Amino acid sequence: MEERSNSPAARLYRSMYLIRRVEEEIVRLYPTDKIKSPVHLSIGQEAVAAAVCDHLDKTDVVFGTYRGHALYLAKGGDVPRMMAELYGKVDGCARGKAGSMHLVDPAVGMMGTSAVVATGISNAVGAALALKMQRSKAIVVCFFGEGATDEGAWHESMNFASLRKLPILFICENNFFAIYSHVKDRMAGPGLRARSRAYGIDAELIEDHEPMLLHERAGAAVAAVRSGAGPRFLECMTYRWRDHVGPGEDRIHQYRPDDELDAKIEGDNLKIVGDLLPGDLRKSIEDAEEKRVADAIAFAEASTFPEDQEIYDHVFSG
Protein backbone atom coordinates (compact mmCIF):
# COMPACT_ATOMS: atom_id res chain seq x y z
CA MET A 1 0.00 0.00 0.00
CA GLU A 2 2.82 2.37 0.95
CA GLU A 3 4.51 1.92 -2.42
CA ARG A 4 1.26 2.24 -4.33
CA SER A 5 0.24 5.40 -2.53
CA ASN A 6 3.58 6.98 -3.33
CA SER A 7 3.55 6.20 -7.06
CA PRO A 8 3.78 9.18 -9.44
CA ALA A 9 0.12 8.70 -10.41
CA ALA A 10 -0.96 8.63 -6.77
CA ARG A 11 1.04 11.73 -5.91
CA LEU A 12 -0.26 13.52 -8.98
CA TYR A 13 -3.84 12.53 -8.23
CA ARG A 14 -3.55 13.69 -4.61
CA SER A 15 -2.28 17.09 -5.67
CA MET A 16 -4.71 17.56 -8.54
CA TYR A 17 -7.66 16.37 -6.49
CA LEU A 18 -6.85 18.85 -3.73
CA ILE A 19 -6.64 21.71 -6.24
CA ARG A 20 -9.89 20.71 -7.94
CA ARG A 21 -11.78 20.37 -4.69
CA VAL A 22 -10.47 23.59 -3.14
CA GLU A 23 -11.59 25.46 -6.23
CA GLU A 24 -14.96 23.71 -6.41
CA GLU A 25 -15.49 24.77 -2.83
CA ILE A 26 -14.56 28.35 -3.78
CA VAL A 27 -17.24 28.15 -6.48
CA ARG A 28 -19.73 26.86 -3.91
CA LEU A 29 -18.82 29.51 -1.33
CA TYR A 30 -18.56 32.47 -3.69
CA PRO A 31 -22.27 33.37 -3.66
CA THR A 32 -22.09 33.78 0.13
CA ASP A 33 -19.78 36.75 -0.54
CA LYS A 34 -17.41 35.58 2.17
CA ILE A 35 -14.60 35.53 -0.41
CA LYS A 36 -14.29 39.19 -1.33
CA SER A 37 -11.44 38.82 -3.77
CA PRO A 38 -11.33 38.24 -7.52
CA VAL A 39 -10.61 34.56 -8.10
CA HIS A 40 -8.94 33.19 -11.23
CA LEU A 41 -9.60 29.49 -11.14
CA SER A 42 -7.34 26.74 -12.43
CA ILE A 43 -10.06 24.11 -12.82
CA GLY A 44 -9.00 22.14 -15.91
CA GLN A 45 -5.37 23.29 -15.59
CA GLU A 46 -4.41 21.43 -12.40
CA ALA A 47 -2.09 18.94 -14.08
CA VAL A 48 0.61 21.45 -14.95
CA ALA A 49 1.43 22.76 -11.48
CA ALA A 50 0.91 19.33 -9.92
CA ALA A 51 3.16 17.50 -12.40
CA VAL A 52 5.99 20.03 -12.23
CA CYS A 53 5.96 20.58 -8.47
CA ASP A 54 6.05 16.84 -7.80
CA HIS A 55 9.70 16.97 -8.88
CA LEU A 56 10.68 19.87 -6.65
CA ASP A 57 12.23 19.97 -3.21
CA LYS A 58 11.01 22.24 -0.48
CA THR A 59 14.05 24.47 -1.01
CA ASP A 60 13.29 24.95 -4.70
CA VAL A 61 11.34 28.13 -5.25
CA VAL A 62 8.44 28.90 -7.57
CA PHE A 63 6.95 32.14 -8.87
CA GLY A 64 3.42 32.25 -10.23
CA THR A 65 0.61 34.37 -11.47
CA TYR A 66 -2.73 35.67 -10.22
CA ARG A 67 -4.14 32.30 -11.41
CA GLY A 68 -2.10 30.87 -8.62
CA HIS A 69 -4.21 28.59 -6.41
CA ALA A 70 -2.98 25.46 -8.18
CA LEU A 71 0.67 26.39 -7.87
CA TYR A 72 0.34 27.35 -4.21
CA LEU A 73 -1.32 24.05 -3.39
CA ALA A 74 0.94 21.92 -5.60
CA LYS A 75 4.07 23.42 -3.99
CA GLY A 76 2.72 22.44 -0.59
CA GLY A 77 1.35 25.79 0.52
CA ASP A 78 -0.61 25.78 3.76
CA VAL A 79 -4.24 25.03 2.84
CA PRO A 80 -6.01 26.55 5.88
CA ARG A 81 -3.98 29.74 5.56
CA MET A 82 -4.88 29.96 1.88
CA MET A 83 -8.60 29.72 2.66
CA ALA A 84 -8.25 32.26 5.46
CA GLU A 85 -6.50 34.57 3.00
CA LEU A 86 -9.38 34.30 0.55
CA TYR A 87 -11.72 35.16 3.41
CA GLY A 88 -9.59 38.24 4.21
CA LYS A 89 -8.86 36.89 7.67
CA VAL A 90 -5.90 37.57 9.93
CA ASP A 91 -4.71 33.95 9.78
CA GLY A 92 -4.34 34.17 6.01
CA CYS A 93 -0.94 33.59 4.43
CA ALA A 94 -0.60 37.38 4.13
CA ARG A 95 -2.97 38.41 6.93
CA GLY A 96 -5.65 39.28 4.41
CA LYS A 97 -3.53 41.79 2.51
CA ALA A 98 -2.96 39.54 -0.50
CA GLY A 99 -6.22 37.82 -1.31
CA SER A 100 -6.47 35.25 -4.07
CA MET A 101 -4.12 37.06 -6.45
CA HIS A 102 -1.01 37.21 -4.24
CA LEU A 103 -0.73 33.89 -2.42
CA VAL A 104 2.60 33.33 -0.74
CA ASP A 105 4.25 30.72 1.48
CA PRO A 106 8.04 31.16 1.59
CA ALA A 107 8.40 28.26 4.03
CA VAL A 108 7.71 25.86 1.14
CA GLY A 109 9.32 27.98 -1.59
CA MET A 110 6.08 29.53 -2.84
CA MET A 111 7.54 32.97 -3.45
CA GLY A 112 4.38 34.70 -4.52
CA THR A 113 2.28 35.70 -7.46
CA SER A 114 1.76 38.88 -9.39
CA ALA A 115 -1.44 40.28 -10.87
CA VAL A 116 0.39 42.31 -13.50
CA VAL A 117 0.97 39.89 -16.36
CA ALA A 118 4.61 38.79 -16.83
CA THR A 119 5.84 40.91 -13.96
CA GLY A 120 6.99 38.00 -11.80
CA ILE A 121 9.08 36.40 -14.55
CA SER A 122 12.13 38.59 -14.13
CA ASN A 123 11.87 38.23 -10.35
CA ALA A 124 12.13 34.48 -10.84
CA VAL A 125 15.22 34.99 -13.01
CA GLY A 126 16.69 37.20 -10.29
CA ALA A 127 16.04 34.48 -7.72
CA ALA A 128 17.89 32.05 -9.98
CA LEU A 129 20.79 34.50 -10.22
CA ALA A 130 20.88 34.65 -6.40
CA LEU A 131 20.85 30.85 -6.10
CA LYS A 132 23.73 30.63 -8.54
CA MET A 133 25.70 33.30 -6.65
CA GLN A 134 24.97 31.44 -3.41
CA ARG A 135 26.21 28.16 -4.95
CA SER A 136 22.87 26.59 -4.04
CA LYS A 137 21.62 23.28 -5.39
CA ALA A 138 18.08 24.61 -5.46
CA ILE A 139 16.38 25.72 -8.66
CA VAL A 140 13.66 28.17 -9.63
CA VAL A 141 10.51 27.31 -11.55
CA CYS A 142 8.68 30.20 -13.13
CA PHE A 143 5.02 29.72 -14.14
CA PHE A 144 3.18 32.03 -16.52
CA GLY A 145 0.47 31.94 -19.13
CA GLU A 146 1.03 32.27 -22.85
CA GLY A 147 -0.31 35.82 -22.58
CA ALA A 148 2.79 36.77 -20.59
CA THR A 149 4.97 35.86 -23.55
CA ASP A 150 3.43 38.80 -25.41
CA GLU A 151 5.18 41.10 -22.95
CA GLY A 152 8.70 42.40 -23.52
CA ALA A 153 9.54 41.38 -19.96
CA TRP A 154 9.38 37.70 -20.95
CA HIS A 155 11.82 38.19 -23.81
CA GLU A 156 14.21 40.24 -21.68
CA SER A 157 14.04 37.60 -18.96
CA MET A 158 14.64 34.65 -21.30
CA ASN A 159 17.66 36.41 -22.75
CA PHE A 160 19.28 37.11 -19.39
CA ALA A 161 18.52 33.65 -17.98
CA SER A 162 20.20 32.07 -20.98
CA LEU A 163 23.09 34.54 -21.02
CA ARG A 164 23.95 33.64 -17.43
CA LYS A 165 22.98 29.93 -17.67
CA LEU A 166 20.74 30.31 -14.65
CA PRO A 167 19.05 27.41 -12.83
CA ILE A 168 15.50 28.17 -13.92
CA LEU A 169 12.72 26.20 -15.55
CA PHE A 170 10.17 28.27 -17.46
CA ILE A 171 6.71 26.73 -17.49
CA CYS A 172 4.24 28.24 -19.92
CA GLU A 173 0.65 27.24 -19.18
CA ASN A 174 -0.77 27.78 -22.64
CA ASN A 175 -4.55 27.88 -22.26
CA PHE A 176 -4.98 29.78 -25.54
CA PHE A 177 -6.72 32.78 -24.03
CA ALA A 178 -5.62 36.05 -22.46
CA ILE A 179 -8.98 36.86 -20.92
CA TYR A 180 -10.96 36.33 -24.15
CA SER A 181 -8.23 37.12 -26.69
CA HIS A 182 -7.07 34.05 -28.58
CA VAL A 183 -3.37 33.44 -28.94
CA LYS A 184 -3.67 33.32 -32.75
CA ASP A 185 -4.79 36.95 -32.67
CA ARG A 186 -1.77 37.96 -30.58
CA MET A 187 1.26 35.96 -31.62
CA ALA A 188 3.26 36.15 -34.85
CA GLY A 189 5.84 33.67 -36.01
CA PRO A 190 6.52 30.01 -35.42
CA GLY A 191 5.56 29.79 -31.75
CA LEU A 192 7.08 29.69 -28.32
CA ARG A 193 9.45 26.78 -28.74
CA ALA A 194 11.11 28.54 -31.65
CA ARG A 195 11.26 31.76 -29.68
CA SER A 196 12.83 29.98 -26.72
CA ARG A 197 15.40 28.24 -28.89
CA ALA A 198 16.26 31.60 -30.44
CA TYR A 199 17.42 32.59 -26.96
CA GLY A 200 19.44 29.41 -26.70
CA ILE A 201 16.99 27.69 -24.37
CA ASP A 202 15.92 24.09 -25.00
CA ALA A 203 12.15 23.90 -25.37
CA GLU A 204 9.51 21.23 -25.50
CA LEU A 205 5.72 21.19 -25.95
CA ILE A 206 3.44 18.75 -24.14
CA GLU A 207 -0.11 18.38 -25.34
CA ASP A 208 -3.09 18.51 -23.01
CA HIS A 209 -4.65 15.25 -21.72
CA GLU A 210 -1.22 13.64 -21.27
CA PRO A 211 -0.71 14.16 -17.53
CA MET A 212 1.71 11.27 -17.02
CA LEU A 213 3.81 12.29 -20.02
CA LEU A 214 3.80 15.84 -18.69
CA HIS A 215 4.96 14.49 -15.34
CA GLU A 216 7.80 12.58 -16.96
CA ARG A 217 8.97 15.43 -19.17
CA ALA A 218 8.78 17.90 -16.29
CA GLY A 219 11.00 15.53 -14.30
CA ALA A 220 13.55 15.47 -17.11
CA ALA A 221 13.51 19.25 -17.37
CA VAL A 222 13.92 19.72 -13.62
CA ALA A 223 16.85 17.29 -13.63
CA ALA A 224 18.50 19.12 -16.51
CA VAL A 225 18.18 22.48 -14.81
CA ARG A 226 19.44 21.05 -11.54
CA SER A 227 22.48 19.59 -13.27
CA GLY A 228 23.60 23.10 -14.16
CA ALA A 229 22.71 22.88 -17.85
CA GLY A 230 21.02 26.28 -17.77
CA PRO A 231 17.38 27.21 -18.33
CA ARG A 232 14.73 25.00 -19.91
CA PHE A 233 11.34 25.89 -21.34
CA LEU A 234 8.21 23.73 -21.31
CA GLU A 235 5.08 24.78 -23.14
CA CYS A 236 2.24 22.92 -21.45
CA MET A 237 -0.99 22.95 -23.41
CA THR A 238 -3.94 23.23 -21.09
CA TYR A 239 -7.46 24.63 -20.92
CA ARG A 240 -9.38 26.79 -18.51
CA TRP A 241 -12.89 25.53 -17.93
CA ARG A 242 -14.21 28.52 -16.07
CA ASP A 243 -14.34 32.23 -16.82
CA HIS A 244 -11.10 34.25 -16.82
CA VAL A 245 -12.12 35.69 -13.47
CA GLY A 246 -14.87 34.68 -11.08
CA PRO A 247 -16.40 31.32 -10.26
CA GLY A 248 -18.74 30.94 -13.21
CA GLU A 249 -18.72 29.40 -16.66
CA ASP A 250 -18.42 31.84 -19.51
CA ARG A 251 -20.26 30.27 -22.41
CA ILE A 252 -22.42 33.35 -22.62
CA HIS A 253 -19.49 35.35 -24.00
CA GLN A 254 -19.23 33.02 -27.02
CA TYR A 255 -15.51 33.62 -27.49
CA ARG A 256 -14.83 29.92 -27.76
CA PRO A 257 -16.99 27.17 -29.25
CA ASP A 258 -19.11 25.21 -26.78
CA ASP A 259 -17.97 21.91 -28.25
CA GLU A 260 -14.32 22.85 -27.76
CA LEU A 261 -14.95 23.36 -24.06
CA ASP A 262 -17.12 20.23 -23.87
CA ALA A 263 -14.31 18.13 -25.35
CA LYS A 264 -11.85 19.50 -22.80
CA ILE A 265 -14.17 18.72 -19.92
CA GLU A 266 -14.77 15.27 -21.37
CA GLY A 267 -11.02 14.62 -21.45
CA ASP A 268 -10.58 15.64 -17.81
CA ASN A 269 -6.96 15.17 -16.71
CA LEU A 270 -8.03 14.51 -13.15
CA LYS A 271 -10.12 11.58 -14.31
CA ILE A 272 -7.30 10.29 -16.52
CA VAL A 273 -4.96 10.13 -13.55
CA GLY A 274 -7.61 8.84 -11.14
CA ASP A 275 -8.48 5.99 -13.50
CA LEU A 276 -4.87 4.78 -13.27
CA LEU A 277 -5.30 4.07 -9.58
CA PRO A 278 -6.87 1.07 -7.85
CA GLY A 279 -10.33 2.00 -6.58
CA ASP A 280 -9.49 1.68 -2.90
CA LEU A 281 -6.39 3.85 -3.17
CA ARG A 282 -8.28 6.48 -5.14
CA LYS A 283 -11.00 6.51 -2.52
CA SER A 284 -8.56 6.84 0.37
CA ILE A 285 -6.81 9.77 -1.35
CA GLU A 286 -10.13 11.49 -1.98
CA ASP A 287 -11.29 10.98 1.60
CA ALA A 288 -8.07 12.40 3.01
CA GLU A 289 -8.11 15.45 0.73
CA GLU A 290 -11.82 16.08 1.39
CA LYS A 291 -10.99 16.29 5.07
CA ARG A 292 -8.16 18.75 4.42
CA VAL A 293 -10.45 20.97 2.39
CA ALA A 294 -13.21 20.88 4.99
CA ASP A 295 -10.75 21.61 7.78
CA ALA A 296 -9.32 24.54 5.82
CA ILE A 297 -12.74 26.09 5.31
CA ALA A 298 -13.57 25.63 8.99
CA PHE A 299 -10.26 27.30 9.87
CA ALA A 300 -11.05 30.25 7.61
CA GLU A 301 -14.55 30.59 9.02
CA ALA A 302 -13.26 30.59 12.59
CA SER A 303 -10.47 33.10 11.99
CA THR A 304 -11.00 36.79 12.68
CA PHE A 305 -10.53 39.88 10.57
CA PRO A 306 -7.43 42.05 11.06
CA GLU A 307 -7.58 45.01 13.43
CA ASP A 308 -7.86 48.49 11.88
CA GLN A 309 -4.31 49.49 12.78
CA GLU A 310 -2.93 46.62 10.67
CA ILE A 311 -3.52 48.76 7.59
CA TYR A 312 -0.25 50.56 8.40
CA ASP A 313 1.78 47.43 9.04
CA HIS A 314 4.42 46.16 6.59
CA VAL A 315 4.58 49.19 4.27
CA PHE A 316 8.28 48.90 5.06
CA SER A 317 10.35 46.01 6.39
CA GLY A 318 11.88 46.30 9.82
Added chain:
Amino acid sequence: MARDSRVFVMGQGVDDARGMFGTTLGLHREFGAERSFDVPLAEDAMTGVGIGAALMGMRPIQVHQRMDFVLLAMNQLVNMAAKMSYMFAGAHKVPMVVRAIIGRSWGQGAQHSQAFHSYFMHIPGLRVVAPTTPHDAKGCLIQAIRDDNPVIMIEHRMLHNVKGVVPEESYEIPYGKARVLSPGKDITIVGISHMALECVRAKHLLEAAGIDAEVIDPVSLAPLDISTIAASVERTGRLLVVDTGWLSCGASSEILSEVFERIGERRHFVAKRLGYLPTPCPTTKILENLYYPSPQSIAQATYRLVRGAEAPAWQPGKVDSAEVAEFRGPF
Protein backbone atom coordinates in the same frame (compact mmCIF):
# COMPACT_ATOMS: atom_id res chain seq x y z
CA MET B 1 30.91 45.40 -0.54
CA ALA B 2 33.91 44.33 1.51
CA ARG B 3 31.73 44.21 4.61
CA ASP B 4 28.80 42.27 3.15
CA SER B 5 29.23 39.60 0.48
CA ARG B 6 25.52 39.84 -0.39
CA VAL B 7 26.00 43.30 -1.92
CA PHE B 8 26.51 43.45 -5.67
CA VAL B 9 26.36 46.14 -8.35
CA MET B 10 24.62 45.82 -11.70
CA GLY B 11 23.93 48.26 -14.49
CA GLN B 12 24.82 49.16 -18.00
CA GLY B 13 28.45 50.19 -17.93
CA VAL B 14 29.28 49.66 -14.26
CA ASP B 15 32.38 47.68 -15.22
CA ASP B 16 33.51 49.68 -18.23
CA ALA B 17 36.37 52.13 -18.48
CA ARG B 18 34.19 55.09 -17.46
CA GLY B 19 32.82 53.22 -14.43
CA MET B 20 29.57 55.13 -14.13
CA PHE B 21 31.23 58.56 -13.94
CA GLY B 22 33.92 56.97 -11.81
CA THR B 23 31.54 55.83 -9.09
CA THR B 24 31.91 52.10 -9.82
CA LEU B 25 35.38 52.17 -11.30
CA GLY B 26 37.38 49.01 -10.61
CA LEU B 27 34.75 47.30 -8.45
CA HIS B 28 34.72 44.32 -10.81
CA ARG B 29 38.47 43.94 -10.36
CA GLU B 30 38.31 44.30 -6.60
CA PHE B 31 35.25 42.12 -5.94
CA GLY B 32 35.07 39.97 -9.05
CA ALA B 33 32.91 40.00 -12.15
CA GLU B 34 30.12 38.22 -10.30
CA ARG B 35 29.61 41.19 -8.00
CA SER B 36 29.91 44.06 -10.44
CA PHE B 37 28.52 43.33 -13.85
CA ASP B 38 27.20 44.84 -17.04
CA VAL B 39 23.61 44.07 -18.06
CA PRO B 40 21.60 43.87 -21.27
CA LEU B 41 19.65 47.01 -22.20
CA ALA B 42 16.54 45.72 -20.51
CA GLU B 43 15.68 48.04 -17.64
CA ASP B 44 12.34 46.35 -16.95
CA ALA B 45 13.62 42.79 -16.60
CA MET B 46 16.93 43.77 -15.04
CA THR B 47 15.13 45.66 -12.32
CA GLY B 48 12.98 42.58 -11.81
CA VAL B 49 16.14 40.49 -11.63
CA GLY B 50 17.43 42.76 -8.89
CA ILE B 51 14.18 42.41 -6.98
CA GLY B 52 14.21 38.63 -7.36
CA ALA B 53 17.79 38.44 -6.10
CA ALA B 54 16.84 40.67 -3.17
CA LEU B 55 13.96 38.33 -2.32
CA MET B 56 16.52 35.54 -2.01
CA GLY B 57 18.67 37.48 0.43
CA MET B 58 21.04 39.39 -1.84
CA ARG B 59 21.48 43.17 -1.68
CA PRO B 60 21.67 44.51 -5.24
CA ILE B 61 22.62 48.03 -6.24
CA GLN B 62 21.29 48.99 -9.65
CA VAL B 63 22.75 51.97 -11.44
CA HIS B 64 21.15 54.00 -14.23
CA GLN B 65 23.37 56.48 -16.06
CA ARG B 66 20.32 58.59 -16.77
CA MET B 67 17.15 58.69 -14.74
CA ASP B 68 15.12 58.97 -17.96
CA PHE B 69 15.71 55.24 -18.47
CA VAL B 70 14.26 54.38 -15.06
CA LEU B 71 10.85 55.00 -16.63
CA LEU B 72 11.35 51.63 -18.34
CA ALA B 73 11.60 50.04 -14.91
CA MET B 74 8.58 51.71 -13.32
CA ASN B 75 6.43 48.57 -13.40
CA GLN B 76 8.95 46.61 -11.36
CA LEU B 77 9.68 49.46 -8.96
CA VAL B 78 6.07 50.45 -8.33
CA ASN B 79 4.19 47.17 -8.71
CA MET B 80 6.77 44.85 -7.19
CA ALA B 81 9.59 46.44 -5.19
CA ALA B 82 7.29 48.83 -3.36
CA LYS B 83 4.61 46.20 -2.73
CA MET B 84 6.47 43.04 -1.73
CA SER B 85 6.60 43.74 1.98
CA TYR B 86 3.01 44.93 2.27
CA MET B 87 1.27 42.61 -0.19
CA PHE B 88 2.80 39.57 1.48
CA ALA B 89 2.43 40.98 5.00
CA GLY B 90 6.14 41.02 5.77
CA ALA B 91 6.87 37.58 4.32
CA HIS B 92 9.24 39.22 1.84
CA LYS B 93 11.64 42.13 1.87
CA VAL B 94 13.43 43.88 -0.98
CA PRO B 95 16.78 45.28 0.17
CA MET B 96 17.68 47.01 -3.08
CA VAL B 97 19.22 50.33 -4.05
CA VAL B 98 18.46 52.05 -7.34
CA ARG B 99 20.91 54.82 -8.17
CA ALA B 100 19.30 57.18 -10.66
CA ILE B 101 21.55 59.85 -12.12
CA ILE B 102 20.06 63.09 -13.42
CA GLY B 103 21.81 64.69 -16.36
CA ARG B 104 22.25 68.35 -17.17
CA SER B 105 24.26 70.58 -19.46
CA TRP B 106 26.26 70.12 -22.66
CA GLY B 107 23.07 69.61 -24.58
CA GLN B 108 21.54 66.74 -22.65
CA GLY B 109 18.21 67.75 -24.13
CA ALA B 110 14.73 66.52 -23.41
CA GLN B 111 15.49 62.84 -22.71
CA HIS B 112 18.76 62.93 -20.80
CA SER B 113 17.95 65.51 -18.15
CA GLN B 114 14.74 64.53 -16.43
CA ALA B 115 14.27 64.26 -12.68
CA PHE B 116 11.48 61.95 -11.56
CA HIS B 117 11.98 61.89 -7.81
CA SER B 118 8.40 63.06 -7.23
CA TYR B 119 7.08 59.97 -9.05
CA PHE B 120 8.74 57.78 -6.42
CA MET B 121 7.81 60.03 -3.49
CA HIS B 122 4.20 59.27 -4.45
CA ILE B 123 4.56 55.54 -3.83
CA PRO B 124 4.18 54.00 -0.36
CA GLY B 125 6.90 51.42 0.19
CA LEU B 126 9.74 53.31 -1.48
CA ARG B 127 12.37 55.45 0.19
CA VAL B 128 13.78 58.35 -1.82
CA VAL B 129 17.01 60.13 -0.96
CA ALA B 130 18.57 63.05 -2.83
CA PRO B 131 21.82 63.99 -1.09
CA THR B 132 23.66 67.15 -2.10
CA THR B 133 26.97 67.14 -0.24
CA PRO B 134 29.67 64.49 -0.68
CA HIS B 135 29.33 63.75 3.04
CA ASP B 136 25.63 63.03 2.71
CA ALA B 137 26.08 61.12 -0.55
CA LYS B 138 28.36 58.61 1.17
CA GLY B 139 26.18 58.29 4.26
CA CYS B 140 22.95 57.99 2.28
CA LEU B 141 24.37 55.29 0.03
CA ILE B 142 25.63 53.27 2.98
CA GLN B 143 22.31 53.65 4.76
CA ALA B 144 20.47 52.61 1.58
CA ILE B 145 22.62 49.51 1.12
CA ARG B 146 22.04 48.41 4.71
CA ASP B 147 18.30 49.08 4.59
CA ASP B 148 15.93 46.16 4.10
CA ASN B 149 13.72 48.25 1.82
CA PRO B 150 13.95 49.50 -1.76
CA VAL B 151 15.67 52.88 -1.88
CA ILE B 152 15.76 55.23 -4.86
CA MET B 153 18.91 57.31 -4.63
CA ILE B 154 18.74 60.46 -6.73
CA GLU B 155 22.15 61.66 -7.88
CA HIS B 156 22.50 64.87 -9.82
CA ARG B 157 25.24 64.66 -12.41
CA MET B 158 26.39 68.17 -11.51
CA LEU B 159 27.13 67.05 -7.96
CA HIS B 160 29.50 64.23 -8.90
CA ASN B 161 32.50 66.56 -9.15
CA VAL B 162 31.69 68.79 -6.19
CA LYS B 163 34.30 68.49 -3.45
CA GLY B 164 33.69 68.35 0.27
CA VAL B 165 34.91 66.79 3.47
CA VAL B 166 34.10 63.08 3.67
CA PRO B 167 35.07 61.00 6.71
CA GLU B 168 37.14 57.91 6.02
CA GLU B 169 35.06 55.67 8.24
CA SER B 170 31.73 54.09 7.46
CA TYR B 171 28.66 56.04 8.62
CA GLU B 172 24.94 56.22 7.86
CA ILE B 173 22.77 59.25 7.21
CA PRO B 174 19.37 58.56 8.76
CA TYR B 175 16.21 58.96 6.69
CA GLY B 176 13.88 61.84 7.31
CA LYS B 177 16.45 64.27 8.70
CA ALA B 178 16.85 67.52 6.81
CA ARG B 179 20.11 69.44 6.97
CA VAL B 180 20.26 73.18 7.61
CA LEU B 181 23.05 74.08 5.20
CA SER B 182 23.18 77.69 6.31
CA PRO B 183 21.12 79.34 9.04
CA GLY B 184 19.27 82.62 8.53
CA LYS B 185 16.32 84.58 9.87
CA ASP B 186 14.46 86.25 6.98
CA ILE B 187 13.31 83.38 4.79
CA THR B 188 13.45 79.60 4.57
CA ILE B 189 14.81 78.34 1.26
CA VAL B 190 14.53 74.60 0.64
CA GLY B 191 16.76 73.37 -2.17
CA ILE B 192 16.52 69.85 -3.52
CA SER B 193 19.63 68.02 -4.72
CA HIS B 194 21.76 70.23 -6.98
CA MET B 195 19.45 73.17 -6.29
CA ALA B 196 20.54 73.17 -2.65
CA LEU B 197 23.96 74.23 -3.88
CA GLU B 198 22.46 76.96 -6.06
CA CYS B 199 20.40 78.15 -3.09
CA VAL B 200 23.51 78.57 -0.96
CA ARG B 201 24.98 80.72 -3.75
CA ALA B 202 21.75 82.71 -3.88
CA LYS B 203 22.02 83.25 -0.15
CA HIS B 204 25.40 84.88 -0.62
CA LEU B 205 24.02 87.14 -3.38
CA LEU B 206 21.17 88.15 -1.10
CA GLU B 207 23.56 89.42 1.56
CA ALA B 208 24.09 92.47 -0.68
CA ALA B 209 20.38 93.23 -0.34
CA GLY B 210 20.54 92.75 3.41
CA ILE B 211 18.53 89.55 3.34
CA ASP B 212 19.53 86.68 5.61
CA ALA B 213 18.22 83.42 4.17
CA GLU B 214 18.19 80.02 5.83
CA VAL B 215 18.97 77.24 3.37
CA ILE B 216 17.72 73.74 4.08
CA ASP B 217 18.57 70.57 2.18
CA PRO B 218 15.86 67.91 2.77
CA VAL B 219 18.45 65.15 1.95
CA SER B 220 15.71 62.55 2.25
CA LEU B 221 12.52 63.13 0.22
CA ALA B 222 10.59 60.08 1.42
CA PRO B 223 10.31 60.23 4.32
CA LEU B 224 10.42 64.02 4.40
CA ASP B 225 11.59 65.92 7.46
CA ILE B 226 8.77 68.45 7.51
CA SER B 227 9.41 69.25 11.18
CA THR B 228 12.74 70.95 10.48
CA ILE B 229 11.37 72.88 7.50
CA ALA B 230 8.14 73.88 9.26
CA ALA B 231 10.02 75.03 12.37
CA SER B 232 12.17 77.24 10.17
CA VAL B 233 9.16 78.70 8.34
CA GLU B 234 7.49 79.33 11.67
CA ARG B 235 10.44 81.59 12.52
CA THR B 236 10.94 83.27 9.15
CA GLY B 237 7.34 83.48 7.92
CA ARG B 238 8.53 82.89 4.36
CA LEU B 239 9.16 79.77 2.31
CA LEU B 240 10.79 79.30 -1.07
CA VAL B 241 11.16 75.76 -2.37
CA VAL B 242 13.56 75.24 -5.27
CA ASP B 243 13.31 71.88 -6.95
CA THR B 244 15.52 70.00 -9.35
CA GLY B 245 12.40 69.19 -11.34
CA TRP B 246 9.07 70.48 -12.57
CA LEU B 247 6.64 72.15 -10.20
CA SER B 248 3.30 70.54 -11.06
CA CYS B 249 2.54 67.70 -8.61
CA GLY B 250 6.20 67.84 -7.68
CA ALA B 251 8.34 67.65 -4.58
CA SER B 252 7.98 71.39 -4.12
CA SER B 253 4.16 71.09 -4.05
CA GLU B 254 4.45 68.34 -1.48
CA ILE B 255 6.78 70.30 0.79
CA LEU B 256 4.66 73.44 0.60
CA SER B 257 1.40 71.64 1.35
CA GLU B 258 2.88 69.64 4.20
CA VAL B 259 4.30 72.78 5.79
CA PHE B 260 0.92 74.47 5.41
CA GLU B 261 -0.89 71.53 6.99
CA ARG B 262 1.58 71.57 9.85
CA ILE B 263 1.60 75.27 10.77
CA GLY B 264 -0.84 77.09 8.45
CA GLU B 265 -3.51 77.45 11.08
CA ARG B 266 -1.33 79.33 13.53
CA ARG B 267 1.32 80.97 11.38
CA HIS B 268 0.67 83.10 8.32
CA PHE B 269 3.49 82.72 5.81
CA VAL B 270 4.17 83.62 2.19
CA ALA B 271 5.51 81.01 -0.19
CA LYS B 272 6.77 80.43 -3.69
CA ARG B 273 8.17 77.56 -5.70
CA LEU B 274 10.87 77.49 -8.34
CA GLY B 275 11.92 74.63 -10.54
CA TYR B 276 12.34 73.60 -14.16
CA LEU B 277 10.23 75.63 -16.57
CA PRO B 278 7.05 73.79 -17.62
CA THR B 279 8.60 72.65 -20.90
CA PRO B 280 10.74 69.72 -21.94
CA CYS B 281 14.41 70.57 -21.53
CA PRO B 282 15.73 72.42 -24.61
CA THR B 283 19.12 71.41 -25.93
CA THR B 284 20.60 74.71 -27.03
CA LYS B 285 22.55 76.42 -24.26
CA ILE B 286 20.85 79.79 -24.63
CA LEU B 287 17.43 78.28 -23.89
CA GLU B 288 18.74 75.73 -21.42
CA ASN B 289 20.02 78.59 -19.26
CA LEU B 290 16.44 79.84 -18.96
CA TYR B 291 15.10 76.39 -18.14
CA TYR B 292 16.95 75.88 -14.84
CA PRO B 293 16.72 78.04 -11.73
CA SER B 294 20.02 79.84 -11.14
CA PRO B 295 21.51 81.59 -8.12
CA GLN B 296 20.35 84.85 -9.72
CA SER B 297 16.77 83.76 -10.33
CA ILE B 298 16.58 82.19 -6.86
CA ALA B 299 17.95 85.38 -5.29
CA GLN B 300 15.54 87.51 -7.30
CA ALA B 301 12.54 85.41 -6.28
CA THR B 302 13.69 85.51 -2.67
CA TYR B 303 14.05 89.29 -2.77
CA ARG B 304 10.47 89.69 -4.02
CA LEU B 305 9.14 87.30 -1.44
CA VAL B 306 10.92 89.10 1.41
CA ARG B 307 10.58 92.72 0.29
CA GLY B 308 7.23 92.44 -1.45
CA ALA B 309 6.02 93.33 -4.95
CA GLU B 310 6.18 97.08 -4.26
CA ALA B 311 9.85 97.16 -3.29
CA PRO B 312 12.29 98.85 -5.68
CA ALA B 313 13.91 96.67 -8.30
CA TRP B 314 17.08 94.85 -7.27
CA GLN B 315 19.63 93.14 -9.43
CA PRO B 316 21.58 90.29 -7.86
CA GLY B 317 25.31 90.13 -8.56
CA LYS B 318 27.02 87.51 -10.65
CA VAL B 319 28.18 84.20 -9.31
CA ASP B 320 29.63 81.23 -11.09
CA SER B 321 28.13 77.79 -10.63
CA ALA B 322 31.47 76.17 -11.29
CA GLU B 323 30.17 72.66 -11.76
CA VAL B 324 27.79 73.91 -14.46
CA ALA B 325 30.16 76.40 -16.09
CA GLU B 326 33.09 74.00 -16.17
CA PHE B 327 31.20 70.92 -17.26
CA ARG B 328 32.32 69.51 -20.58
CA GLY B 329 30.66 66.77 -22.57
CA PRO B 330 30.09 64.80 -24.49
CA PHE B 331 28.36 62.89 -21.74
